[in-house]
Amino acid sequence: MAEEVPNHGVILKRYVTRFPSEDDMEVVACTARLAVPAGSAAVVVKNLYVSCDPYMRTCMTKHEEPNYLPDFVPGEVLMSNGVSRVVTSGHPDFKAGDLLWGPTGWEEYTLITNTDIHFKINHPEMPLSYYTGMPGLTAYAGFFDVARPKKGECVFVSAASGAVGQIVGQLAKLTGCYVVGSAGSDEKVSLLKTKFGFDGAFNYKKEHDLNAALKRFFPDGIDIYFDNVGGAMLDAVLINMRMHGRIAACGHISQYNLEVPEGVHNLFSLVTKRVRMEGFMVLDYHSKYRMFEEEIVGYLKEGKICYVEDVVDGLEKAPAALIGLFTGRNVGKQLVNLLKTKFGFYEAFNYKKEKDLNATLKRYFPEGIDIYFENVGGAMLDAVLLNMRLRGRIPVCGMISQYNKEQTEGTRNLFCLIAKRLRMEGFIVMDHFGEYRQFEEEMVRYLKEGKINYVEDVADGLEKAPAALIALFTGANVGKKVVAVSRE
Numbered sequence: 001m002a003e004e005v006p007n008h009g010v011i012l013k014r015y016v017t018r019f020p021s022e023d024d025m026e027v028v029a030c031t032a033r034l035a036v037p038a039g040s041a042a043v044v045v046k047n048l049y050v051s052c053d054p055y056m057r058t059c060m061t062k063h064e065e066p067n068y069l070p071d072f073v074p075g076e077v078l079m080s081n082g083v084s085r086v087v088t089s090g091h092p093d094f095k096a097g098d099l100l101w102g103p104t105g106w107e108e109y110t111l112i113t114n115t116d117i118h119f120k121i122n123h124p125e126m127p128l129s130y131y132t133g134m135p136g137l138t139a140y141a142g143f144f145d146v147a148r149p150k151k152g153e154c155v156f157v158s159a160a161s162g163a164v165g166q167i168v169g170q171l172a173k174l175t176g177c178y179v180v181g182s183a184g185s186d187e188k189v190s191l192l193k194t195k196f197g198f199d200g201a202f203n204y205k206k207e208h209d210l211n212a213a214l215k216r217f218f219p220d221g222i223d224i225y226f227d228n229v230g231g232a233m234l235d236a237v238l239i240n241m242r243m244h245g246r247i248a249a250c251g252h253i254s255q256y257n258l259e260v261p262e263g264v265h266n267l268f269s270l271v272t273k274r275v276r277m278e279g280f281m282v283l284d285y286h287s288k289y290r291m292f293e294e295e296i297v298g299y300l301k302e303g304k305i306c307y308v309e310d311v312v313d314g315l316e317k318a319p320a321a322l323i324g325l326f327t328g329r330n331v332g333k334q335l336v337n338l339l340k341t342k343f344g345f346y347e348a349f350n351y352k353k354e355k356d357l358n359a360t361l362k363r364y365f366p367e368g369i370d371i372y373f374e375n376v377g378g379a380m381l382d383a384v385l386l387n388m389r390l391r392g393r394i395p396v397c398g399m400i401s402q403y404n405k406e407q408t409e410g411t412r413n414l415f416c417l418i419a420k421r422l423r424m425e426g427f428i429v430m431d432h433f434g435e436y437r438q439f440e441e442e443m444v445r446y447l448k449e450g451k452i453n454y455v456e457d458v459a460d461g462l463e464k465a466p467a468a469l470i471a472l473f474t475g476a477n478v479g480k481k482v483v484a485v486s487r488e
């Protein structure tokens with residue numbers, strides 16, 4: 001394995017005092033060492049997803065007094081939770097290939113020296129992006145531990161369509177509560193009612209009088225307020241709380257870009273209504289993570305909870321995605337996908353680095369493969385056969401791994417065709433030339449719409465043609481290999 005590889009990261013250019021802009025961040029090229037320091041328990045990871053979180057804004061400001069999280073440092077990469085694959089490990093519990101979630105850098109490769117709050121992913125059958133960690137646990141801890149709901153209570157959630165809010169609302173419904181959410185667009189309001197099952201929802205940007213809006217939905221008052229925004233909404237909620245109500249203070253996103261926070265005027269309601277308002281930090285709940293995970297994975301599998309994400313592809317889109325949190329551009333949890341780059345594959349692996357192809361395929365397809373587009377044959381085909389699902393299909397396009405062998409490797413697992421009723425069918429493109437015009441129309445449209453990408457690897461000059469052809473068998477080409485004979 002190469003000791004050093006090219007790396008890209010998003011750095012903070014300067015400290016921010018007001019509303020952040022994309023220009024406060026920059027994508028820079030650098031290199032990453034893949035080795036961990038000798039004798040250390042560090043890991044080097046390849047990042048797959050990084051999370052955009054509102055708290056990151058507070059880390060962009062220089063604090064004279066220590067903040068609850070360390071400030072970012074200009075010139076260094078931003079940090080947040082992410083999902084990563086271990087490349088090299090000195091840690092006894094993590095090995096190369098393992099999937100982890102926890103704090104990581106906004107870059108392709110990160111050396112993580114402190115793995116105290118990193119978790120190995122136990123349910124890779126769930127979308128990996130769900131493991132950017134905090135929002136679900138934040139909702140779970142804040143709702144059950146801080147707000148302590150009872151069946152039949154009235155619950156209000158602000159920033160309700162966001163990463164945390166959407167889960168809080170669904171947990172409230174599962175507990176038998178009446179739940180209403182606020183969000184900043186009609187599209188989000190509709191999502192709350194149709195997708196997440198909120199009993200009611202309103203667009204706070206369209207309400208001139210938040211107090212009146214809350215009275216409309218809670219004529220008898222609010223038992224639980226899950227506060228994601230602070231500011232004017234908190235003030236309006238305070239006068240609508242019921243006796244012995246609880247306010248789980250989760251975040252104050254409406255205040256993060258103000259130099260001086262707005263004053264909240266109705267705190268005396270805490271006294272008159274014996275309301276408990278309690279702040280909490282998800283960091284304090286990491287010990288409960290495994291318990292939370294089992295319960296939530298169960299709900300997700302049973303379809304009792306759903307989760308909406310807003311994923312952008314590529315680190316270069318990360319600054320805009322982060323800023324979008326503060327304008328409400330995101331719908332659901334905002335993530336940056338570092339893997340799904342050019343071709344949009346959900347996952348990918350380097351077959352040369354995998355010792356056991358059967359185990360590799362099981363990792364990516366725990367429930368089996370429906371369609372295998374066969375290009376290589378040999379050991380990969382044998383491993384795939386073991387992992388096909390009942391009635392799966394294998395269009396056999398080519399078997400490049402065998403073309404240079406005097407005697408082909410034998411395929412051993414063909415009995416799977418019978419046991420699993422598989423169809424494996426060879427084809428030659430020449431037999432389909434009759435469909436060319438139809439294919440061309442469709443493909444040109446996809447290419448124009450940017451729905452399909454095509455990568456070519458062009459060698460210039462006929463003298464490079466022999467090497468170009470040989471490259472196909474060593475894997476030196478990236479995409480379609482062509483030789484440019486003459487450029488007009």
Ligand SMILES: NC(=O)c1ccc[n+]([C@@H]2O[C@H](COP(=O)([O-])OP(=O)(O)OC[C@H]3O[C@@H](n4cnc5c(N)ncnc54)[C@H](OP(=O)(O)O)[C@@H]3O)[C@@H](O)[C@H]2O)c1
Pocket residue numbers: 053054055134135138159160161162163164165182183184185188228229249250251252253254255280281282283324325326327328329330331332333334
């Ligand atoms: N205590 C903890 O441990 C903890 C952990 C995670 C998150 N949090 C906090 O929880 C809150 C929600 O976080 P999240 O991850 O779920 O974020 P998110 O909802 O995914 O994204 C932020 C959303 O907040 C809303 N928003 C932005 N500016 C606003 C404003 N000025 N007034 C009202 N709403 C505004 C926007 O939606 P709209 O279109 O609806 O305006 C935006 O989409 C944040 O305050 C965050 O800091 C706390």
